[in-house]
Amino acid sequence: MSGAAPGIVAITVVAGTGMAAVVATSVGLMPLYGKPAPSLDGWRSAAPDLVAGIGESLLIALPATVLAALVGFLLAALMLGGGRAASVVRLACLAVLAVPHLVGATSVSLLLSDGGVAARLAAPAGGDGWPALVGGPWPVATVLELAWKESAFVALVVLAAVAPGHRMRMQVAAGLGARPVQRVLRVLVPTAAPAVGAASLVTLVYAIGSYEVAWLLGRAVPEPLPVLAFRLFGSIELTDRPAAAAAAVTGSALALCVAVPALAALPRLRSLSTGGAP
Amino acid sequence: MTRVVRTAGLVLALLWLVVPLAPVLVWAGAERWSFPDLLPRDWGVSGWREAASAGLPLALLRSLVLGLAVAAVATPLGVMTGRVLGWRLTGRPRMVVALLLVPLVLPPFAVAMGLDVVLIRVGLHELVSVVLLLSVVAIPYTAYTSATAFARTSPELEAQARALGATPRQARLRVVLPAVRGSILVAALLAFLVGWSDYVVTLLVGGGQLVTAPVLLGAAASGSGNDATVAAMALATVAPPVVLVTVAALRVRGSGRTAPADRLPEPVPDHERMR
Amino acid sequence: MSARPVSLAATALASALLVSACAAPAADSPATSADRPWDEVLAEAEGQTVDLWMYGGDERGNAYVDDVLAPAAADLGVTVRRVPVADTKDAMRRLLAERAAGEDEGSVDLVWVNGDNFATGQEAGAWLCGWSDDLPNMRYVSDEDPLVSEDFGVPVEGCESPWHKAQFTFAYDSARVTDPPATVAGLLDWAEANPGRFTYPAPPDFTGSVFVRQALYALSGGAEGVPAAFDEGAYDELTPALWERLRDLAPALWREGRTHPRDQVALDRLFADGQVDFTMTYGPATLTELVEDGTFAPTTRVLSVEDGTIGNASFLAIPASSPDQAGAMAVADLALSPEQQVAKADPDVWGQFTVLDIALLEDDAAHAFDRLPDSPVVPAYDELSRNAQPELSSSWVTPLDEGWRREVLGRP
The missing domain is CATH 3.40.190.10 (Periplasmic binding protein-like II)
Structure with a gap:
């Protein structure tokens, strides 16, 4: 255990202190200035925004995760085919994985916003003008950016999990008379499912906690929880600090509510805790 | 699968992966590009000049320092944890794994918000605070990456070295470490990327005073720069990590030719991901 | 070391950090x-x-x-x-x-x-x-x-x-706006009559926030109509008309008011691109440079507002x-x-x-x-600050920003 201790202690101290402080701040125990006074005012004043924020966070995170899982699985399936194509796609996935979300969001904004590249392409077609994908009523650009980058992550995780023995499984299935569609549905999908699930969970939790994409590409009202928390945290209004902390606590609780039951249900992640063999 | 379907799939996959980044590439070389022209009317480097005068070179240097610092802290801590996990040296693997998941599950902005309040009162320098927090974010990646590598390496290695007269320190540094060197480099790369790419923690805990490349880009992209400048900043921010990862991937591939054809030489660790 | 002492030590360290942070004298x-x-x-x-x-x-x-x-x-x-x-x-x-x-x-x-x-x-x-x-x-x-x-x-x-000192200022392109309004209320009417050609930054951005206060003055019979110190009664009495006016105006704004520029710089960019015909700033001095370096058209002019604008x-x-x-x-x-x-x-x-x-x-x-x-674009301060109106007390600022967010932006 002694070897694990420093890393584990660092995580516990930093995450523990951070969460304890953010909870204490939300109930007025660590005000921006003045004397600490326990109260639920921060929670009360933020309540309507918190409810809307949970909705907006899920409206972003759920579609982004579903799309990332779907596209990620297809990318993995393509790579499992092997050959030069597989290496090119794999390299592209790795490159996308290395792109900071902020850069991705910047680029998607240049692509999908009002005067963006896509709007230029569509301009000759005329019509009612370009739909408000960035900052509009639906978080389209936000979802697409998250799905784009996380699909590369899902693809690589699935590839790593399924590639060993994939060719053999396919040959055996073919030998038993399975047609290509059956091979995919009966063999590949079940083999890949745990990895897709685990990667989707990581994506979902990340999307719930991510700030910069929705901040850059999303609309002003309602805001997802991280954007709400960050905006209130920047304010120097005395009442906003506890409200910001309340939004942060709500965001963390939402992530935990999603992660804990899912972790318990995922056999692949559980197997890690019995020794970590790949 | 027929050849046509495969080719179509490949084209679609590459479009999906590459198109979202294309505007940055084009805009970074544009001098004038007014709506609704499909391509810039004039090409030039004015975006780069403006980005440079806004402090891009220094910001890139700060990002480099931050990335290296996070790698220097998170890699040894992660490797130590990974060794314990990979060689099953702990009676409580569940607890270690659960704690390693904490930084992945808790939103970094929430932890940073709480810590900012504490650290500023304790009086820790911003750079130290940011490195500390980002190292904690990176430890799960470094730990899992090295745990996978240790699990593939026999614990006997260390015992044999000891039997041959090596001190525990020598056995670890001279014998075990070289055996898992590749994975440690991957772990360090992941930790570096966490530090290089971070936006929200640097902004929150750095209090706006630690202007890394993403912080500079965020300020410009949210409204105050022109598109060519923003694109130049974005390209400068994205190029180093992409080049690093691509080079690392090609090298690992090159060294892994002896592996069975359908097995990837270097499985991507389960939690490899960057922000 | 077993897991328990580790977690104990970590907890102790975390609490020590917290206590040292809370115990600071205020x-x-x-x-x-x-x-x-x-x-x-x-x-x-x-x-x-x-x-x-x-x-x-x-x-x-x-x-x-x-x-x-x-x-x-x-x-x-x-x-x-x-x-x-x-x-x-x-x-x-x-x-x-x-x-x-x-x-x-x-x-x-x-x-x-x-x-x-x-x-x-x-x-x-x-x-x-x-x-x-x-x-x-x-x-x-x-x-x-x-x-x-x-x-x-x-x-x-x-x-x-x-x-x-600063004076809130509207600027317009005289090549595109041939009939510039003479009051703030007139500007709102102009915006309604010219769909898509006007917008303002979203409060709590500094500039957007002043614009809302300026509109409040215009709809409340000038600065005299609004008590300088914040008071709940005055807020409840005066703001419904303001929110209604701004909500009604929204469909005629740039992008039908669904989105607003993030800040004054973003608005300046729309103005420079010719997407809108007005911009506004609390720092009119920058207009001179923006015209000089060609960002804004040479036909850019400062709007002369008869009922005066807010100064600080x-x-x-x-x-x-x-x-x-x-x-x-x-x-x-x-x-x-x-x-x-x-x-x-x-x-x-x-x-x-x-x-x-x-x-x-x-x-x-x-x-x-x-x-x-002399600046070719910006008039001298005494001309610009004619009929200048005082800023509202700072305790008005947050309720108005928040009210705008909920009542105008939140309810299209």
Whole structure:
């Protein structure tokens, strides 16, 4: 255990202190200035925004995760085919994985916003003008950016999990008379499912906690929880600090509510805790 | 699968992966590009000049320092944890794994918000605070990456070295470490990327005073720069990590030719991901 | 080591951190500087380094501080180190946290502030007070000037020294707008009659926030119709009409009012691209440069508003936690000197309007102001500030910003 201790202690101290402080701040125990006074005012004043924020966070995170899982699985399936194509796609996935979300969001904004590249392409077609994908009523650009980058992550995780023995499984299935569609549905999908699930969970939790994409590409009202928390945290209004902390606590609780039951249900992640063999 | 379907799939996959980044590439070389022209009317480097005068070179240097610092802290801590996990040296693997998941599950902005309040009162320098927090974010990646590598390496290695007269320190540094060197480099790369790419923690805990490349880009992209400048900043921010990862991937591939054809030489660790 | 002691140790360490953070004393009484001869202040200032925290997004402001103010301060033996912040609130968060920690070696010596930032600092007792009245160059500032004695309704009381004045200004492209409106209410009508050609930044952006206050004045019969100090009754009585007007206006705005530019710079970009016909700013001096470098069309003009626009002053304040207070005072006094004020008012340098009363100046200094080149775009301050309206108290700002967010943006 002694070897694990420093890393584990660092995580516990930093995450523990951070969460304890953010909870204490939300109930007025660590005000921006003045004397600490326990109260639920921060929670009360933020309540309507918190409810809307949970909705907006899920409206972003759920579609982004579903799309990332779907596209990620297809990318993995393509790579499992092997050959030069597989290496090119794999390299592209790795490159996308290395792109900071902020850069991705910047680029998607240049692509999908009002005067963006896509709007230029569509301009000759005329019509009612370009739909408000960035900052509009639906978080389209936000979802697409998250799905784009996380699909590369899902693809690589699935590839790593399924590639060993994939060719053999396919040959055996073919030998038993399975047609290509059956091979995919009966063999590949079940083999890949745990990895897709685990990667989707990581994506979902990340999307719930991510700030910069929705901040850059999303609309002003309602805001997802991280954007709400960050905006209130920047304010120097005395009442906003506890409200910001309340939004942060709500965001963390939402992530935990999603992660804990899912972790318990995922056999692949559980197997890690019995020794970590790949 | 027929050849046509495969080719179509490949084209679609590459479009999906590459198109979202294309505007940055084009805009970074544009001098004038007014709506609704499909391509810039004039090409030039004015975006780069403006980005440079806004402090891009220094910001890139700060990002480099931050990335290296996070790698220097998170890699040894992660490797130590990974060794314990990979060689099953702990009676409580569940607890270690659960704690390693904490930084992945808790939103970094929430932890940073709480810590900012504490650290500023304790009086820790911003750079130290940011490195500390980002190292904690990176430890799960470094730990899992090295745990996978240790699990593939026999614990006997260390015992044999000891039997041959090596001190525990020598056995670890001279014998075990070289055996898992590749994975440690991957772990360090992941930790570096966490530090290089971070936006929200640097902004929150750095209090706006630690202007890394993403912080500079965020300020410009949210409204105050022109598109060519923003694109130049974005390209400068994205190029180093992409080049690093691509080079690392090609090298690992090159060294892994002896592996069975359908097995990837270097499985991507389960939690490899960057922000 | 087994898991239990590890977690125990971690918990102990975490709680120690928390306790040390909470236990910090929080003194809320304002610090007052001792009255003493100015020579003594200057003597103490010599050799000090003053960290001036200011909004860093204004290139010409940065250049003025680096190239004009700092060298002059160096002649006094004071080093000025400009610390750029993306938002003055970054500096406020920092100094409030240092205040809460009982720090007396803080990192902020001088801040460019006004409005709610000043008010919050005052409420927290974070400013050094009773010093600005004693600055030698305060003799050129009129006692009667309400813009300088009150900051968004909060009495200044020697807690900050005036730096420059600003006037909220609308600008339009005269090539595209041939029938410019003459009042703020007229501007709203114009926007409705010309769909898609007008918008304003979303509050709480500084500029968007002033626009909403300006609209409140216009719909409430001018500044007299709105009590300067915030009061719930007045808010409930006056704002429904404001929100209704702005909601009705929304479909005629740029992008049907579904989105707003993030800040004034974003609005400027729309204006420069010809997507809208009006822009607005609290710093009209920048218009000259934007026209000169070709960002804005040469046909850009400042809208002359008969019922007047909102004006304010901004200040330099010294945190109580500053370790270089004498140096900070020396720089604040220097910044107030006629030489610095006239240099800063030059449209080619920064173009910020002076806080000095020209009538109180010696002849040479007054002439220097007369000799300033005219801007081809921006009229002189006395013309621009005709019928100027005072800012509402800073306690109005947040309720109005929040009200706009909920009532206008939230309900399309």
